[in-house]
Amino acid sequence: MVISEQPGVRLVKKIYTKDLLKSGSENQRYRICGWVDRVRDLGKIKFILVRDREGIIQAIARVEETPSKVFEVIRNLDREDVICVEGVFKKNPQAPGGGEIVVENIDVLSKVVEVAPIEVHNSTESDLATRLRWRWLDVRNPRIMGIFVLEAEVAHAFREYFRSNGFIEIFTPKIVGGATEGGAEVFPIVYFDRQAFLAQSPQFYKQMGVIAGFERVFEIGPVYRAEKHHTVRHLTEYHSIDYEVGFIDGLEDVISVAEGAFKYVVESVLRKETTKMIIESYGGSDILIPKEMPKITMREAYRILEGMGKKIPFGEDLDSEAERLLWMYARKEFSSDFIFVTEYPWKVRPFYAMRKPGEPEWTLSFDLIFRGLEVATGGQREHRYHVLVEQAREKGLNPDNFWFYLEFFKYGAPPHGGAGIGLERVVMQILKLSNIREARLLPRDPERLFP
Structure with a gap:
């Protein structure tokens, strides 16, 4: 992939490892950039496994073929150093992914200061x-x-579904003057000379959007719950x-939107090669949707x-x-x-x-249960x-x-x-993760504020 012959201009364009292994031309020069995963x-002969966001590729350097300065650079590489490798691509069935780069040059962009506290390739x-x-x-x-990567695609698929079905995306405040649900599960904050709260939900504002005339609205954004839960299914920020849909004939209209959205999202992520491979690697691709x-x-x-041996007091929540x-x-019968x-x-639902x-x-x-976990809550x-x-x-x-909410209805x-759908819970259930914190990049719970 030669892009210029001008002096001072890099001759080889950077390529992702996945693209190189999938469609790289043998005996052509390429440049890959990433982190040193391991050095053998x-x-x-020295082997460098270079890792970028798309995967890992092997780079090989032989003393008789590689410039001595480059060979010395390789000798001093540490795990997690950031490097760019230039060289010729060769097919090799024994190499990871079936191909490798024969090293011609290495740029060390950043050296690690100390040994990483966890081994990236064995972090799990x-x-x-x-x-x-x-x-x-x-x-x-x-x-x-x-x-x-999957979480981003899930959010994208939900957005695609709503936009293609006539919904308008809105962006509501996350600093609010009152609690949405009326309970104590809110984070108070100092707002200049007044008290305010972090939004528990966009509930009031999405209703306002319908009443304002948008008729069909959606939002994907953060919500905050001051719940001191120490469970594998709760976060304080997610x-x-x-x-929200206007001019409905009944609850069925609301449910049909949720059902259509989940069908679209699951079909979408199982149809795309990248996300399908991710789901399969976690053993989650056997999703049953009638x-x-x-x-x-x-x-x-x-x-x-009760027939399954579990008695819930009449009128109580699940x-x-x-x-x-x-x-x-549901899995057995349907x-x-x-x-x-x-x-x-009524006693367990908001006013x-x-x-x-x-x-x-x-x-x-309604609540929608997916693989044993409530992932959506909604209603008329x-x-x-x-x-x-x-x-x-x-x-x-x-x-x-x-008063500010009730005024909408005058x-x-x-x-x-x-309805509201928990993004992290959806990802957790698709991948069969055991803890919702795994589905949040930087989770917040009662103990965790950093990083």
Whole structure:
């Protein structure tokens, strides 16, 4: 790939290892840049494994072919030095990936100051706390980097789905004047001379978007929950994929959007070669999605769970074991890794949930369980001003504290509903990860603020 013959201009263009191994021309000169993964010194022959974001390639230097200065540079290389290697590409079935570069020149761009605290190529053998402490080194491991390559594609696929279905992307404030859910699970912050909070959810603002006339809106952004959970499924900061739809005929319209979105996302990441390989490497590609995802009411869930030996008190929420059992039920009865649970009890839903007509103890709401974990929560919202005010009072909330939200409904609000989807939870379940912290580049939990 010669790009110039002018003096002082580099003759060889940088190429990623994956592209070189896949489509490189033998006996052509190439330049690869990355980190030294390992060096094997056999005396007159030296092998350098160079790692970039796409993979690892072998570079080989023979004393009789390599300039002595270059050979000396190789002798002094350390793991994680940043280098660029120029040389001729050769096919070699015995080399990683089936090819190698015969070294002609090496530029050392950066030397390590000290031995890395974790071995990048074996970083998964370190405990998770150590990996998270040295996350930027951990992510250099191609297996770990794959998690975040997939996460980016999952977010992209959700965005594609919403845009192609007439949704407008909005960007809502993350510094807010009041709690969205009305509870204590908020992070207070000092906002000049006042108290403010980090947003628990874009809930109020996406509803505002519908009422403002956008009709269909979505957002992908951070949310914050001051929950002192020390579990493998909770974070204090995560990314939420939220949508809201106006002029709905009922809960089914909201559910159909969630179902369509998840089908599109799973099909998309399994169709693309890069993400499919990542998912397969984690053993997660056996995702079961039937033509129509199963849907059961909460009352049906109680009965099913009782038949499986798990009794949930009538009117109470599902716990993690119940979610896992319902997934097992869906997999057995419907060949599905997904199951919707609808009509949650009013006592466990927020004040803005639409109650079921004639049965006010239940709501027009749902959770979506994927491989045993709730990954989405949503429902139809109450759009009638006076009913909203009364429901807030019934929950023990002071409507005056939600004046900015309630004002939306004074001037005409269409029937609407939506949902929030946890991005990290989706990635966690696709890859069958054991801890949600693995699906967050720099996770925040009650103990972790750095890096």
